[in-house]
Ligand code: SF4
């Protein structure tokens with residue numbers, strides 16, 4: 001990077017957060033992009049040093065933009081960091097700044113990427129647009145126009161037509177189930193399984209209203225913070241009261257538990273305290289009786305459950321009565337899904353995933369069943385041939401009886 005070519009402080013980062021990094025390097029082994037590339041600039045420490053250089057006047061050139069783009073935002077570095085550097089906040093703020101900094105988005109390829117990202121995020125923020133796109137995707141899959149390895153579910157008309165219903169009206173709910181955007185469009189059978197398991201706990205569950213269709217997590221990841229906040233406000237307004245809000249997507253739950261910071265508002269802070277991951281909620285109510293199965297299940301912790309929500313142990317509490325659980329030996333290293341990362345950085349995402357798949361095979365052998373509590377992780381792993389299932393699906397299977 002060219003030193004002293006831009007005004008100081010162009011990224012708008014918190015100086016205290018930046019200087020908190022003491023460059024010890026303890027985060028490096030926990031960073032998937034560093035593990036794959038071996039490059040300092042693809043490590044948390046290298047990225048923080050580069051952010052600091054830009055804040056001190058270096059040009060945010062193509063090398064810098066690439067270093068930030070290639071971060072999966074898994075936040076494995078935060079868990080490992082003895083100085084509690086809030087890396088997720090630093091990279092989110094940097095991404096937001098890069099969207100508006102003149103000269104920081106050079107190149108036709110990057111402008112094309114930004115356009116695709118913007119249109120994709122706009123679609124997932126609108127329930128009807130996403131539903132329409134899902135039917136188009138189904139048609140494309142039937143015509144074999146979508147590559148088999150793409151990180152997309154195999155859609156069926158039956159799944160797209162599936163109607164969800166809560167067990168009670170919102171006014172009488174013990175809890176809400178947040179259905180979201182992508183999961184609501186593509187993974188309704190998993191929501192159905194979650195509703196079945198929740199019913200077994202005795203909880204009266206209402207569904208989040210259609211107006212609260214997207215939590216804004218993917219928008220925040222991309223640095224589109226005003227869109228993320230607009231969606232977050234809608235979600236907060238849509239579920240009044242004090243009933244817990246159960247979320248069966250680890251990425252959505254992590255974002256919603258951060259709404260207090262996003263919106264800097266006491267109402268949003270109170271809302272965030274009601275958000276709870278599906279497995280935590282079920283285990284907390286006394287998990288339902290599950291039939292013992294002979295199936296071994298390898299547990300893969302989504303980064304936003306393990307490193308951000310720090311709520312990954314409940315998946316084991318929920319599934320252990322029914323399955324023989326196995327652990328990977330990679331200390332929760334990311335699988336490379338990272339929101340839209342698998343689409344925007346397919347090469348790196350595949351290399352990161354290859355390491356995760358190797359860890360899964362070491363734990364459970366080829367063809368083993370995997371529990372992954374985040375739809376993005378499950379889809380990304382399935383695209384590599386892994387039998388990845390949501391803990392709600394596995395728990396519902398162990399209840400016995402008909403699905404849905
Ligand atoms: S968030 Fe993940 S990919 Fe990004 S620097 Fe931290 S460990 Fe590496």
Ligand code: SF4
Nearest residue numbers: 021022024025027081
């Ligand atoms: S572990 Fe924390 S303090 Fe050490 S290099 Fe990584 S981010 Fe910096």
